[in-house]
Amino acid sequence: MSGVTTIDPSSARHSGIPPRDGTVARLRRRRERLFYRLCALPALSITLLVAAIPLALLIVQSLRDQETGAWTPSYYVRSLGNRFFTHTLLTTIAMAFGVTAISIMAAFPLAYLMARKSRLRTVLMPVVTVPRMLPFVVVGYAMILLLAPITGVLNRVLVQLGLLQHPLFILFGWPGQALAFTYSAIVVAAGILTGVLISVDPQLEDAAISLGASRLRSFFVVTLPLSTPGIIAASALIFTTVVTAYAIPVMLSGRVPYMISVVIATDLLTLQETHLAFAQAVLVSLLAVGVTAGAQLLLSRYGRR
Amino acid sequence: MTDMTVRMAVPAIGSRVRISGPRLLSAGLWTVYLLVIGAWLLFPILLVVVASLQGKLEVSWPLSHLNLDAYRAIPSGYWQSFWFTIRVSIVASCCSLLISLPAAWAMVRGRLWERRLISSLVLLPEIVPQLILGIALLTIFIPLGLSNSFGGVVLALIALNLAMGLRFGEALLEGLPEEYELAAESLGASKLAALRLIVLPLIAPGLAIAALFVFMQNLIAFVLLFFIAGPSATPISIRLFTDIVDRGVVPEAVAMSAMLVYVALIFYAIVALALGPKYMAGALMSRKG
Numbered sequence: 001m002s003g004v005t006t007i008d009p010s011s012a013r014h015s016g017i018p019p020r021d022g023t024v025a026r027l028r029r030r031r032e033r034l035f036y037r038l039c040a041l042p043a044l045s046i047t048l049l050v051a052a053i054p055l056a057l058l059i060v061q062s063l064r065d066q067e068t069g070a071w072t073p074s075y076y077v078r079s080l081g082n083r084f085f086t087h088t089l090l091t092t093i094a095m096a097f098g099v100t101a102i103s104i105m106a107a108f109p110l111a112y113l114m115a116r117k118s119r120l121r122t123v124l125m126p127v128v129t130v131p132r133m134l135p136f137v138v139v140g141y142a143m144i145l146l147l148a149p150i151t152g153v154l155n156r157v158l159v160q161l162g163l164l165q166h167p168l169f170i171l172f173g174w175p176g177q178a179l180a181f182t183y184s185a186i187v188v189a190a191g192i193l194t195g196v197l198i199s200v201d202p203q204l205e206d207a208a209i210s211l212g213a214s215r216l217r218s219f220f221v222v223t224l225p226l227s228t229p230g231i232i233a234a235s236a237l238i239f240t241t242v243v244t245a246y247a248i249p250v251m252l253s254g255r256v257p258y259m260i261s262v263v264i265a266t267d268l269l270t271l272q273e274t275h276l277a278f279a280q281a282v283l284v285s286l287l288a289v290g291v292t293a294g295a296q297l298l299l300s301r302y303g304r305r
Numbered sequence: 306m307t308d309m310t311v312r313m314a315v316p317a318i319g320s321r322v323r324i325s326g327p328r329l330l331s332a333g334l335w336t337v338y339l340l341v342i343g344a345w346l347l348f349p350i351l352l353v354v355v356a357s358l359q360g361k362l363e364v365s366w367p368l369s370h371l372n373l374d375a376y377r378a379i380p381s382g383y384w385q386s387f388w389f390t391i392r393v394s395i396v397a398s399c400c401s402l403l404i405s406l407p408a409a410w411a412m413v414r415g416r417l418w419e420r421r422l423i424s425s426l427v428l429l430p431e432i433v434p435q436l437i438l439g440i441a442l443l444t445i446f447i448p449l450g451l452s453n454s455f456g457g458v459v460l461a462l463i464a465l466n467l468a469m470g471l472r473f474g475e476a477l478l479e480g481l482p483e484e485y486e487l488a489a490e491s492l493g494a495s496k497l498a499a500l501r502l503i504v505l506p507l508i509a510p511g512l513a514i515a516a517l518f519v520f521m522q523n524l525i526a527f528v529l530l531f532f533i534a535g536p537s538a539t540p541i542s543i544r545l546f547t548d549i550v551d552r553g554v555v556p557e558a559v560a561m562s563a564m565l566v567y568v569a570l571i572f573y574a575i576v577a578l579a580l581g582p583k584y585m586a587g588a589l590m591s592r593k594g
Contacts, residue, residue, distance in 0.1 A: 032415075032496075033415065033416075033417065035496060036410075036411035036414065036415030036417060037411065037415075037417065039407035039408060039410060039411040039415075040407070040408040040411040040412065040415070040417075040423055042404045042407070042408070043404050043405050043407075043408035043427055043467050043471065044408070044423055044426065044427065046404065046460075046463060046464060046467060047426055047427045047429060047430065047464060047467055048426070050430075050442065050460050050461065050463070050464035051429050051430045051433070051438060051441075051464045052426065052429060053445070054438070054441035054442050054444065054445045055429075055433060055437070055438065055441045057441065057444060057445060058437070058440065058441040058444060061444065106342065109335075109338055110338075110339075110342055113335070113339070124343075125577070126570075126573055126577070127343060127346050127347060128346065129573055130350070130566075130569050130570060130573050131346060131350065133521050133524075133525065133568075133569035133572055133573065134350075134525065134565060134566065134569055135524075135525040135527055135541075135542035135545075135565065136525075136527060136542075137527065137542045137545045137546045137549075137562070138353065138542075138545075138562045138565050138566065139349070140546075140549070141353055141545070141549075141554070141558065141559055141562045142349030142350060142352055142353050142562075143349060144554055145349070145352040145353060145356050145362070145363075145364065145559070146348070146349050146352055151362055151363035152363075153352060153363075153364055156363075183345070183346070183349065186342070186345075186346065187346065240434060243434070244434035244435065244436040244437070244528065245528070246436060246527070246528050246531060247527055247528070247542075247546055250546070250550060251546065251549055251550070261436055261528075264436070264440075268440065268532075274444075277440070278440070278444075281436065281437045281440050282437070284434065284436070284437065285433055285434050285436075285437040288433075288434045289432060289433065289434075292432055
């Protein structure tokens with residue numbers, strides 16, 4: 001309150017009343033607070049109406065029977081008891097985990113180079129930024145042109161070179177989907193990790209080397225620990241994106257869906273089991289939000305150390 | 306002149322001295338790695354562009370018969386979706402910035418006790434997966450008659466953009482000392498006048514960048530809009546997607562994909578010219594498909 005009263009005299013001078021033990025200041029402060037709340041009100045109300053309330057309704061409906069409207073946890077029990085659902089959920093998690101690990105490892109050296117060599121950064125920046133501005137659908141088309149069984153460039157080249165007897169049928173199955181996800185994920189990881197590695201002072205590495213560490217050792221002892229926050233953030237983002245991706249799993253789908261989003265969409269749109277789909281959607285978002293929250297927790301722990 | 310020749314000569318001598326076996330090996334490994342990852346990132350996009358120019362579904366070598374047939378054959382429905390996406394993105398970006406900037410200002414300057422509550426609520430659409438938000442919106446948009454409509458798509462995008470706008474806005478305002486506004490107020494300006502005359506001009510460059518990123522996020526939004534889009538409101542990414550599911554890969558769709566590649570290239574050029582490429586790294590923090 002003391003900070004506010006020091007600002008106050010100007011307003012008191014305007015109205016011509018001497019400040020009386022802070023009542024004017026208190027009034028003014030209240031008016032100010034009201035003003036700021038009004039500023040935040042439109043954003044708040046739109047988020048409430050278009051995000052918070054629909055999500056709450058989704059959760060409520062997932063707990064009610066589709067015909068009778070009675071409260072029941074049966075949709076959750078059915079989902080988790082269904083071997084097909086749990087199996088698909090596990091393959092989805094495995095896919096997301098694998099894509100995250102591979103893309104972080106593949107992107108880290110790239111990000112390191114871009115953070116340390118500014119001329120190289122100017123050249124490489126469009127390479128890692130432009131793919132990020134493309135819808136997943138375009139990535140899907142690119143993968144089809146590259147990997148399609150008969151017409152794909154890769155298969156034709158490999159067959160013509162005699163390295164393959166028959167074209168590889170990897171596109172419409174989990175390998176094709178994994179490659180498409182990895183393509184997008186490398187770009188995301190490279191962007192985030194470059195930002196983090198730029199903020200790691202190169203003099204720290206030099207100091208380690210001047211104290212007798214090899215370049216590799218200074219990387220593992222100095223650079224890697226300092227860039228861990230970026231790795232955590234990028235991993236959480238990639239993991240949740242892959243878990244809930246829908247375009248690529250459908251475009252490059254085989255006979256068996258590997259990804260949980262396809263199962264949910266089928267329940268919702270084709271089978272008309274809407275409340276079951278809601279329950280499954282809630283389960284998947286619990287997973288995604290849990291991973292994000294876990295990453296935040298790790299980050300704050302890390303920041304405190 | 307002599308100064309410059311000396312400066313140029315020094316690194317040359319230095320590099321000649323430094324070349325040794327292990328160093329050469331590591332330089333070679335780095336080069337191979339860069340070539341592989343560069344090819345992996347560029348080649349697929351290049352394929353889309355080349356295939357669209359050849360008008361076929363397979364790329365043939367050597368590059369011959371380059372033509373614009375596939376572009377001419379793009380059906381009017383694609384163009385409708387393309388312009389629909391652009392219109393929706395512009396409207397949603399403008400609205401969300403107009404709404405999120407005052408909110409960010411209130412968060413940073415207001416000293417409200419409920420600040421954390423409000424800002425984490427506004428950030429909710431970024432934390433919850435778009436797939437689930439899309440399904441949730443479908444369930445309330447159908448009774449309201451908002452699904453399959455311009456307004457519904459715009460509303461959904463605004464909810465998503467507010468989160469990004471708030472993050473950008475808070476970061477911009479945190480970097481601006483409050484004293485400027487207080488000085489204006491002590492000279493008799495109202496709070497709104499201080500915002501208009503002092504704050505806005507100072508953060509305008511950052512705000513322009515934020516607007517571009519929000520716009521791009523809207524152009525590529527897919528999962529959020531998939532469930533609420535319909536025949537009379539189809540963004541281009543969803544039109545291309547449903548087409549591949551219904552009819553398989555067609556040359557016109559590849560040509561339209563190439564158009565989206567050009568849009569991304571133009572966008573990158575604008576941002577890079579406005580900002581310098583070195584700041585691009587952290588700026589595009591969230592990308593969800």
